[in-house]
Amino acid sequence: MVVTIADVARAAGVSPSTVSYVLSGKRSISEGTRRRVERSIRELGYHPNAGARALASSRTNVLALVAPLRADVNVPVVMQFVGGVVTRARAHDHDVLLLTEDEGPDGLRRVAGSALADAVIVMDVEAAEPRLPVLRSLPLPAVLIGVPDEPHGLACVDLDFTAAGAACVGHLAELGHRAIALVGPSPAVYARGTSYAGRFLRGFRAAVAQRAVRAAERPCPPSYDGLRACLDDVLGQGVTALVVHNEAVLGPLLPELARRGLRVPEDISVLAVCPADMAEFQAVPLSSVDIPSAELGGLAVELAMSAAPPARVRLLPPRLTSRASTAPPRTATPLPSS
Amino acid sequence: MVVTIADVARAAGVSPSTVSYVLSGKRSISEGTRRRVERSIRELGYHPNAGARALASSRTNVLALVAPLRADVNVPVVMQFVGGVVTRARAHDHDVLLLTEDEGPDGLRRVAGSALADAVIVMDVEAAEPRLPVLRSLPLPAVLIGVPDEPHGLACVDLDFTAAGAACVGHLAELGHRAIALVGPSPAVYARGTSYAGRFLRGFRAAVAQRAVRAAERPCPPSYDGLRACLDDVLGQGVTALVVHNEAVLGPLLPELARRGLRVPEDISVLAVCPADMAEFQAVPLSSVDIPSAELGGLAVELAMSAAPPARVRLLPPRLTSRASTAPPRTATPLPSS
DNA sequence: CTGAAAGCGCTTACAG
DNA sequence: CTGAAAGCGCTTACAG
Numbered sequence: 040m041v042v043t044i045a046d047v048a049r050a051a052g053v054s055p056s057t058v059s060y061v062l063s064g065k066r067s068i069s070e071g072t073r074r075r076v077e078r079s080i081r082e083l084g085y086h087p088n089a090g091a092r093a094l095a096s097s098r099t100n101v102l103a104l105v106a107p108l109r110a111d112v113n114v115p116v117v118m119q120f121v122g123g124v125v126t127r128a129r130a131h132d133h134d135v136l137l138l139t140e141d142e143g144p145d146g147l148r149r150v151a152g153s154a155l156a157d158a159v160i161v162m163d164v165e166a167a168e169p170r171l172p173v174l175r176s177l178p179l180p181a182v183l184i185g186v187p188d189e190p191h192g193l194a195c196v197d198l199d200f201t202a203a204g205a206a207c208v209g210h211l212a213e214l215g216h217r218a219i220a221l222v223g224p225s226p227a228v229y230a231r232g233t234s235y236a237g238r239f240l241r242g243f244r245a246a247v248a249q250r251a252v253r254a255a256e257r258p259c260p261p262s263y264d265g266l267r268a269c270l271d272d273v274l275g276q277g278v279t280a281l282v283v284h285n286e287a288v289l290g291p292l293l294p295e296l297a298r299r300g301l302r303v304p305e306d307i308s309v310l311a312v313c314p315a316d317m318a319e320f321q322a323v324p325l326s327s328v329d330i331p332s333a334e335l336g337g338l339a340v341e342l343a344m345s346a347a348p349p350a351r352v353r354l355l356p357p358r359l360t361s362r363a364s365t366a367p368p369r370t371a372t373p374l375p376s377s
Numbered sequence: 378m379v380v381t382i383a384d385v386a387r388a389a390g391v392s393p394s395t396v397s398y399v400l401s402g403k404r405s406i407s408e409g410t411r412r413r414v415e416r417s418i419r420e421l422g423y424h425p426n427a428g429a430r431a432l433a434s435s436r437t438n439v440l441a442l443v444a445p446l447r448a449d450v451n452v453p454v455v456m457q458f459v460g461g462v463v464t465r466a467r468a469h470d471h472d473v474l475l476l477t478e479d480e481g482p483d484g485l486r487r488v489a490g491s492a493l494a495d496a497v498i499v500m501d502v503e504a505a506e507p508r509l510p511v512l513r514s515l516p517l518p519a520v521l522i523g524v525p526d527e528p529h530g531l532a533c534v535d536l537d538f539t540a541a542g543a544a545c546v547g548h549l550a551e552l553g554h555r556a557i558a559l560v561g562p563s564p565a566v567y568a569r570g571t572s573y574a575g576r577f578l579r580g581f582r583a584a585v586a587q588r589a590v591r592a593a594e595r596p597c598p599p600s601y602d603g604l605r606a607c608l609d610d611v612l613g614q615g616v617t618a619l620v621v622h623n624e625a626v627l628g629p630l631l632p633e634l635a636r637r638g639l640r641v642p643e644d645i646s647v648l649a650v651c652p653a654d655m656a657e658f659q660a661v662p663l664s665s666v667d668i669p670s671a672e673l674g675g676l677a678v679e680l681a682m683s684a685a686p687p688a689r690v691r692l693l694p695p696r697l698t699s700r701a702s703t704a705p706p707r708t709a710t711p712l713p714s715s
Numbered sequence: 716c717t718g719a720a721a722g723c724g725c726t727t728a729c730a731g
Numbered sequence: 732c733t734g735a736a737a738g739c740g741c742t743t744a745c746a747g
Contacts (some may be wrong), residue, residue, distance in 0.1 A: 041490070041516070043724060054734045059726060069732060086490030090437065091724035093428030094739045104475075108460035110654060114453050122446035125477050134493065137442075137475040139463050152379070152424030154740095155472065178379070263631070263660035291660075293601070294632030316448060322601035322629075381740060392718045397742060407716060429740035432723045492724095 042085045050079040062087065093154065102128050102343055103156035105138045105146070107163040111227055111261075113286050115314060116332045117162070120184070123336025124160060131344055133157070144173040151177050158343035160184065164195070166232040182343045184335060185234040186352050194348035196338050196355070200235045203328045203357035204242025207282045207310050210326070210359055212250045215367045216280040216308065219247075220255040220273040222292075224285050225265075229258055239284055239312070261287035266295060274299070279368035280308035289313060293322045304366035311364075318362065326365040328357045380423045388417040400425065431492065440466050440681055441494035443476045443484070445501040449565055449599075451624050453652060454670045455500070458522070461674025462498060469682055471495070482511040489515050496681035498522065502533070504570040518686050520677045523572040530688050534676050537692035538573045541666045542580025544697050545620045545648050548664070550588045553705045554618040554646065557585075558593040558611040560630075562623050563603075567596055577622055577650070599625035604633060612637070617706035618646035624655060631660045642704035649702075656700065664703040666695045 048055040053072055060066045061076040068076075079085070093099045104124055106117060125135050136156055138146050140163065147170065150156050157179060161170065164185030174181045175192050183195045211219050221243055223229075224236045240256070247254040255276050259269040266288045273281070283289060289311060293303060301307050303323045311318050311327040318327035335355065342348040386393045391410055398404045399414040406414075417423070431437045442462055444455060463473045474494055476484050478501065485508065488494050495517060499508065502523030512519045513530050521533045549557050559581055561567075562574045578594070585592040593614045597607040604626045611619070621627060627649060631641060639645050641661045649656050649665040656665035673693065680686040 041492070045724080055724090056726080056735080057733060060733090063726080065727085067732070072733085084486070084490065086487055088432065088724050089491040089493045090428040090431030090741095091739090092726075094426065094432055094741080095724075095726040097726095097739080099428065101474075108456060108463065110453075110457075114456050115448075118446060118452050118456060119448075121475070122477070125446060125475055126479070129477070129480070135475045136439075137459070137463055137473045139460070139467070141464070142467070148422070149424055152422065153427040154379070155427045262658055290628030291632050294629050294636060298632060298636055320600055383740080393741080394719080394743080395717060398717090401742080403743085405716070410717085426740050428725095429723090430742075432725080433740075433742040435723080435742095 041088075042083045044085070044087065047076065047079045047083055047085045050083060051075045097154070099154060099157050100133050101136050101156045102133050102340065103136045103138055103150050103159040105140060105159065105161045108139050111225070112163060115286065115317065116330055119314060119332035120162065120336040123333030124340055126333075127337040127340040131340065133340075133344075144170050147173050147177060151179055158182070160339045160343055164234055166234045166237060168234075180343055180346065180348050182339045182348055184339055186238065186354075187234060190352055192350050194342050194350055195352045196335060196342065197235065197352075198330055198335065199354035199356055200238040201242035201245075202354070203312060204239040204244075205246035206242075206328060206357050206359050207312070208243055208246035208250065208252060208254070210361070210365065211280045211282070211308065211310060212246075212252050214280075214308065214365060217251060217368075218253045218276070218278045219280040219282060220257065220276065220278040222269055222273065222281055222283045222285055222288065223256060223258045225260050225287065226258045227260075236284075243282070259285050259288050261285070263291055263295075266291055270295065270299070274301075274307075278307075280310065280365070282310050282312070284312040286311075286313045286317060289317060289321065289325075297322075303364050306369065308365040308368070315360065318360070321364075323364050324362040326360065326362045328359050331355060331358075379426075380421045382423070382425065385414065385417045385421055385423045388421060389413045435492070437492060437495050438471050439474050439494045440471050440678065441474045441476055441488050441497040443478060443497065443499045446477050449563070450501060453624065453655060454668055457652060457670035458500065458674040461671030462678055464671075465675040465678035469678065471678075471682075482508050485511050485515060489517055496520070498677045498681055502572055504572045504575060506572075518681055518684065520681045520686055522673060522677055524576065524690050524692075525572060528690055532680050532686035532688055533690040534673060534680065535573065535690075535692060536668055536673065537694055538576040539580035539583075540692070541650060541695035542577040542582075543584035544580075544666060544695050545650070546581055546584035546588065546590060546592070548697055548699070548703065549618045549620070549646060549648060550584075550590050552618075552646065552703060555589060555706075556591045556593075556614070556616045557618040557620060558595065558614065558616040560607055560611065560619055560621045560623055560626065561594060561596045563598050563625065564596045565598075574622075581620070597623050597626050599623070601629055601633075604629055608633065608637070612639075612645075616645075618648065618703070620648050620650070622650040624649075624651045627651060627655060627659065627663075635660075641702050644707065646703040646706070653698065656698070659702075661702050662700040664698065664700045666697050669693060669696075 044055045047058045160182045162184045164183045166188045168187040186195050228236050257269045311325045315329045318325040382393045382396050385396045498520045500522045502521045504526045506525040524533050566574050595607045649663045653667045656663040
């Protein structure tokens with residue numbers, strides 16, 4: 040019913056092993072036979088049986104990806120990341136097996152034990168990541184997205200959120216802002232100990248301490264009321280610029296500022312940390328530090344492809360793009376006259 | 378290095394075939410041996426080799442899912458759907474192989490030819506779906522999410538968007554609204570011929586024709602300016618209620634209405650078509666027709682699990698939840714005094 | 716209730 | 732440059 044390597048061999052008048060070698064390129068084949076074999080493959084529509092191949096070669100050509108499919112994550116970022124992983128994996132002739140975090144460490148053991156994949160990529164890593172021991176003991180390469188507190192022995196990639204936090208402060212300080220506010224991720228993100236939130240905050244604080252800048256910080260729940268309360272607090276402190284590290288509130292933010300009679304960037308500057316397309320989609324195109332999700336996904340695949348990924352933390356430098364939402368503050372003095 | 382069925386058999390003092398039968402339950406095993414085998418499996422941490430199992434049994438325990446990983450789809454809906462698929466698949470002891478639409482029909486042929494999966498689920502089906510012929514010729518069960526114009530011979534599941542369109546009109550008409558507007562999906566969605574957009578519109582129009590209701594229709598691009606233009610047009614026609622079938626503009630919608638001095642629902646009613654949690658997240662919780670993505674994903678898996686899924690269109694009835702954003706219109710006459 | 720053995724479709728030393 | 736054959740780790744008739 041389905042075409043096998045024996046069918047192709049028969050059609051091409053060679054042995055099955057020759058067909059196999061044509062496919063793998065692991066030994067030189069005479070021009071003529073190679074062509075006949077390739078022709079037969081094409082004509083018969085032959086695809087090697089994945090199970091048989093995996094069994095014989097101990098390689099599955101499958102990459103396992105553990106993704107957070109919950110609602111409380113940055114959904115577009117996750118999607119772009121997954122897209123980057125699948126695209127790059129296909130470029131390496133690999134497929135992607137999608138796992139949920141629900142299975143926890145056992146899921147990783149199962150995938151490794153069943154020889155379902157050649158490598159595993161784990162998203163949404165927490166600072167105190169509970170899957171670290173399993174990951175280290177796995178007989179296959181693992182790549183983490185995010186940086187746990189103790190990454191020893193594991194390959195990690197991520198945006199350099201520490202540098203991103205500092206870059207945000209730097210950009211605003213150089214424009215002349217002296218009082219800024221960080222509208223941070225949801226309290227739930229901090230509570231979970233998600234690694235990027237803490238790193239961004241650290242970079243932000245360090246840069247604030249280094250410059251003559253005053254800064255307020257507020258986590259912001261992903262709701263309209265949450266945003267409103269957050270702005271009430273923060274704007275009450277007379278800031279002239281907002282750093283928004285929370286994509287969920289990005290949509291309503293500009294309309295809400297407008298409702299308050301604040302023009303961007305004339306009355307207040309806004310600097311976002313989010314995917315580039317999201318920044319461009321706003322009423323006023325936002326200056327932003329890009330979260331290069333698809334690129335990170337591709338990079339993770341590249342690392343996962345090597346038999347032994349370098350057990351070190353690889354951080355992508357942040358790129359800040361100045362768009363229409365940031366400008367020098369209206370007054371030299373940061374505090375509005377009351 | 379890795380535990381095989383022979384290791385388990387040796388440890389339990391039985392033959393490999395007995396271990397296999399304990400695992401599959403395909404023949405009765407004496408209480409005692411079963412317990413010894415299960416114990417050995419547990420102690421050794423045995424997981425059957427997926428490739429070997431697939432080769433011997435012609436079943437992979439893998440489901441292929443073709444998902445749209447582009448930016449121009451409803452990202453949260455896709456994520457929830459994928460989550461529903463993975464969760465339900467795991468409940469059936471299956472894993473999910475994630476494919477992009479980029480590969481097109483060839484990707485489906487490849488997966489079937491390589492025996493990578495036992496069934497395939499295809500999301501984001503268009504009215505004139507180009508993958509239909511391949512799907513029909515595939516030697517494995519296929520389930521479509523969405524309803525192409527010619528679904529003959531294929532299993533389809535989706536929300537009944539036609540009924541949803543009608544339900545929206547019905548809800549507003551019963552509240553007393555006589556002039557309503559449909560803020561539709563992005564022009565790109567219509568251009569692609571995505572099946573749900575047309576069906577919703579059909580149901581909407583049919584219900585409008587049946588009732589003493591006047592209706593405006595506008596596709597709405599996923600940008601702030603697009604929304605603004607759309608509202609300019611539609612509000613200019615004196616409508617008292619909005620049906621919003623476009624999650625991308627849901628975030629900025631309420632703030633923008635507020636900016637225009639329109640209170641919801643006092644001055645204007647808003648009825649959304651979107652996932653329930655998204656409706657609840659707004660400044661005013663929105664009355665809505667739920668898009669039950671996760672449930673649809675689960676249903677698709679159930680169908681895909683059967684050797685021959687019923688080749689018919691399965692439509693889930695829409696559920697309209699009345700929240701705070703819909704109310705009777707202020708005046709009995711639909712047109713505001715000018 | 717259980718075991719010995721064939722066979723699934725490949726890959727890869729081993730031989731020539 | 733090519734082929735014959737062993738073997739990967741399971742499942743499942745076939746036997747008893």
